[in-house]
Amino acid sequence: MLAVENLEVVYDDVVLVLRGVSLEVPRGAIVALLGSNGAGKTTLLRALSGLLDIHEGEVTKGTISLDGVDVTHRSPAQLVGLGIKQVLEGRRIFAEFTVEENLRIGAHAAKTAPKESMARVFDLFPTLADRRRATAGYLSGGEQQMLAMGRGLMSDPSYLLLDEPSLGLAPRLVEQIGELIVEINRQQTTVLLVEQNANLALSIAEHGYIMETGKVVMDKPTTALLEDEDVREFYLGMAHEGETKRSFRDVKHYKRRKRWLS
């Protein structure tokens, strides 16, 4: 299990972005992490994969543990070695490399030869096999997302952290990416799925967290989240007729007050 406990992250020594986040990703699960832009989702993933350093960010409080072992301040290379792999937001493939080179670099930390993992990736994403010698920058958006995910899988990680894989993709492709995530998970890879597209995330995850301004504000099985009025309104776009759009936070305040009144 990958567990985050009471995590605080500060950028540039002053900007407090995560304010005591706790989260659990049990082995074998698909866990969704939702939240609007700027909530701190990417920052949390960076903490998990050791990529805060390059952004002048730092964990100032709390712990991250992998199967009970504290891995809070490990380097990205060490964390990849331990089987935690992040697929960055915006794909970030190496545009001037070929598809195959992108996959080879994905296997940088792999213990097995790239050949085997490459066969698995080509099996999952047959379009990549067809275009293995193509320059990655010329792939379509959907293909680039598949390449980014395939590159992530090349080191055979136990935990795959996906940062907004559906971003900027047409609905049909989003659906396909969703199916692929389910298949990847079926092949023994645990997935932490960060999304703004709650429809996709909640349709495939078993548990979901919702973040707002650096805090987890909701933490429920997806079935419960799907039934939650606020989630339906603000994350699934099922607003009631005539109602003005309020922010999720207002609702929380309202709820809290209501609870206090009753």
Added chain:
Amino acid sequence: MTQLLQAITSGLGQGAAYALIAVGFVIIYKATSVISFAQPALMAAGATAVALLTGQAGLGFYTAVVVAVVGAALLGAGVERTVLRPMVGKPVFILAIITLGLDVVIRNVTNRFIGFNVRPMNDPWGLDRTTLLGITIQHRHLAALVTTAVLLAALYAFFQYSRTGLAMRAAAIDQEASQAQGVNVGTVFGLSWAFAAALAAIAGVFIGAGSTVDQQTWVVGLKALPAIILGGLDSVVGAVVGGLAVGVVEALFATYQGTYMPWLGSNFSIVAPYVLMLMVLLVRPYGLFGTPEVQRV
């Protein structure tokens, strides 16, 4: 005609050494976005090491070269690790200034070893020459060209096919994305410096070959600067073309300028590469092979 071809071949022979230094610049620049001004000093240090090892220490020439090149690589990596790594994240121009300081330090230490003597290289080529199809070519130039060609082929294979070479290329394109694949970018920085220093040391051997090493040898290494700016800071091919071009232009001016343009004064061949560089920059501000958005430091 023969005279022209002769000037060109000797220019290429000399330019090969500039190209090696320039390729080192580019490797460091691509990995770290820093122009390392320490290359000339590392070149002189390599040349000096070979001269001393073959002279006082009595080592064979090739053994001395291997020792000097490995030593330079370790020095490069060590300097990167101890002096530059702690500064990562600072503006690149500050890092460039630090390399300038390193250049001075390495030069001073090297000069202590040289003293006021002129040290012979004891290389096997000397000023021997062979005449091929009517053109006389010096063995040291031939050796420089062949060595450079072999090294470039080896570098190409390394960057294209090896795991580490691919990681170095990836880190040059996108540091965060390569870190996310488990690439240790610190190792990449260190390796870049090791490569650059080793190439500079080999260049130093050819710059000293058939001649001697003294306290002014490092100045020759400065010719790699017009070479990389000519070729484009971020292009290995550009560095090679630039280095060879500087060598050839220099040789052409040395051969013909006294006859055709005596009014430019004696020794104009020394400034000729810079004039060529300025002319190229007027037409292509980012060099012949550079990427347009590359910034200059």
